[in-house]
Amino acid sequence: MEALALERKEEQKRELKERILQLKKERNAIILAHYYQRDEIQEVADFRGDSFLLAQKAASTDADVIVFCGVHFMGESAKILAPTKTVLIPDERAGCPMADMVNVEGLRALKKQHPNAKVVAYINTSADVKSETDICCTSANAIKVIESVDSDEIIWVPDKNLGDYVSKFTDKKVIIWEGYCNTHDMLTVKDVEEMRAQYPNAKFVVHPECRPEVVKLGDFVGSTTAIIKYCKESEHQEFIVGTEDGTGFQLRLDSPNKAFHFATKYLVCPNMKVNNLKKVVRCLETMQPQIYVPPHVADQARASLERMLLVK
DSSP, rough: OHHHHHHHHHHHHHHHHHHHHHHHHHHEEEEEEETSSHHHHHHHHHHHOOOHHHHHHHHOOOOOOOEESSOHHHHHHHHSTTSEHHHHHHHOOHHHHHHHOOOOHHHHHHHHTTOOOEEEEEESHHHHHHHHSSSEEETTTTHHHHHSOSSSSSESSSBBHHHHHHHTTEEEEEEEEEEHHHHTTTHHHHHHHHHHHOOOOEEEETTTTSSSSHHTTOSOOHHHHHHHHHHHHOOEEEEEEEEGGHHHHHHHHHOOOSEEEOOOTOOOTTGGGGOOHHHEEEEEEOOOOOOOOHHHHHHOOOOOOOOHOOOO
């Protein structure tokens, strides 16, 4: 009975994938998937990546339609960088609690308190917040971006953990907003110590969105892309992974003979996981839900994203 149900599930998956291929051709569409998406989504994607790589792909694609499998702010970034494209998101409920922790009013008030500071906003922010920002960054390029800014004073929004990490690599004064990623912030020192006891030969790789005391324990600290690259190129065969569990898809693909243990079973972003193959099919069939960013917001936000893309 169970085997039959599994077989049916696989058959459904195959049918959905075939339908997606057909719709992509009809619509001249590409599918961009963040590394935190479900495996089935990453399998059908034209490009898998972190928010920075996917923003670049959105800016350079000649497709007419972009299906962005990620969370809402990522779809907004794609629309801002590719305003003439239709940008679809399979489920508009895919939000980002961290991005919601900073708003325009609060940021304006902070700018008034620090009139000489430049605002560096993590890409994990809404289009409205980006429009109030001097330059955006990702966890992959945050340190370079801060160093590129012509000011000794930086307002950093919204992630306090990443802000704490990058502030250690600059002499600039960094004024840190009190936001955090619900998923990464769950990882504790106790979790890591328990995993190390269980897997004494494993290297601990960790995302800087985790708490400072957890990041301190890392054998390697880096963005999702940097973690994937490190694990692929490393001579080590076993890793404890301190980032969202969707990353396992690319890690296993790159290094099928290495062992990856996620540092806790709670490293799952519920917002990233709301997308599935059925929703991808439906959004390509109906061309809904579409991402919309008001033109005046998009123009200001685009400047902060384009400045980021220029940082080498």
